[in-house]
Amino acid sequence: MSSAEKYRALKGMRDVLPPDIYVWQKIEGIASGLFASYGFSEVRTPVAEATGLFTRGIGEGTDIVDKEMYTFEDKGGRSISLRPEGTASVVRSYIEHQLHTLPSPQKFYYAGPMFRYERPQSGRFRQFYQIGVEAFGSSSPALDAEVISMLRHFLQRLGLDQLVVQVNSIGCAACRPGYTGTLISFLGERQGELCPDCQRRHAQNPLRILDCKVPQCIALRQGAPKVMDHLCADCRQHMELLQHLLTGLEIPFVLNHEMVRGLDYYTRTVFEVTSGDLGAQNAVAAGGRYDRLVSECGGPDVPAFGFAVGMERITELVKKTLPAVHPAPSAFLALLGAQALYEGLRIADRLRTAGIWTETGDHTASLKSQMRKADRVAAAFVIIIGDDELAAGEFRWKKLADGTGGSAPFSALSSFFCGCS
């Protein structure tokens, strides 16, 4: 707590240690297994990219690129940024490696740290982890439905099956301008009464007015036209079929006409999964369709769909539902004396080779303190090795859970642990 000399993790960045790390590993294991069954392959992209990739992809005028990026100049004078999200990097990679020449759709997932310079709070960090998926090359709502279904199964496997998906469509290049026009004319003269942020949005990105939480803005948009009612025929069809498919897949969802998402690249489908058990930062997973991002980043005209889940937020929820795991050694070798140390290390070596988690005690310490240590690390069995045992060719053992014990020849040690580990 004291001295300013001590190093600590940077603000908003933290260590993931046991026992939490076991929760992380479990989540990642479930993700990779499940995603594989949907045909998604892992990709690993660099954590840093040219700044322009993010400003162009995510969009200037968004908070993320305007004030939250870790941007610096490298020694060659290039502007570099730590990725604030994963999609732009995967899109860059897709274009750079001409993956559109492979059969569509191409489906990828990634897991890793993202960086945003924000004020930390519950569920929000400057370095945070996302597991994300991106699928390229299909504009069919079937893709939207399958990917959302995959997310749903992922959450279910983690015991988070009561979470509801919120869905909306924000239209496309053909119909969105028309809608924002009617939204603006609906507000009309009263736009001056909007909050300062919305005054700015009014000009830059009128859609964002829809999810402003300032009371006067909520009041002003009462009865405002809904995006969903102003979609072009294609977008409307897309949305209708998506809802039909989601229903068929038995995915509980609600339409949220005011959800628009904070990134510029979305088209048509946007969705979000939130939790009531988290605090203010309650979005657990979110994503949508981005049919123009690939071409806007210099690639071919390829539609895509994706989402990201926030690891820190997921782990918080998972920790509430699943019991904590405390991995413990199967064998603890209590060693008494120098000869026991010599033989004990050879024995530990054999057990470990057989895949049995084995710990060894301090051969100079008393048996009592070694027993105590074995208990503290919750070892299943203590194997006692001292001069007596070596002379007799038999080890003594004790099962800590019930205090039972006995002895057995050293030659039977490995088989002793079969089925116990």
Next chain:
RNA sequence: GUGAGUGUAGUUCAAUGGUUAGAGCACUGGAUUGUGGUUCCAGUUGUUGGGGGUUCGAGUCCCCUCACUCACCCCA
């Protein structure tokens, strides 16, 4: 960037402005020879986040600063 709350031992917390800042847990050792947990005994750790001020006297009151937490904002 804005606002609020909190900073005392490794940790959780005590200490009407008044001696040398305490306790539980944890940790280490021991309780007649080589058997854990329960119990008993002993031991270790603090510039009370840092700096300044008020006062005869500050962990306690005031100011500044730093850190953490939560919220706004934004988002996963």
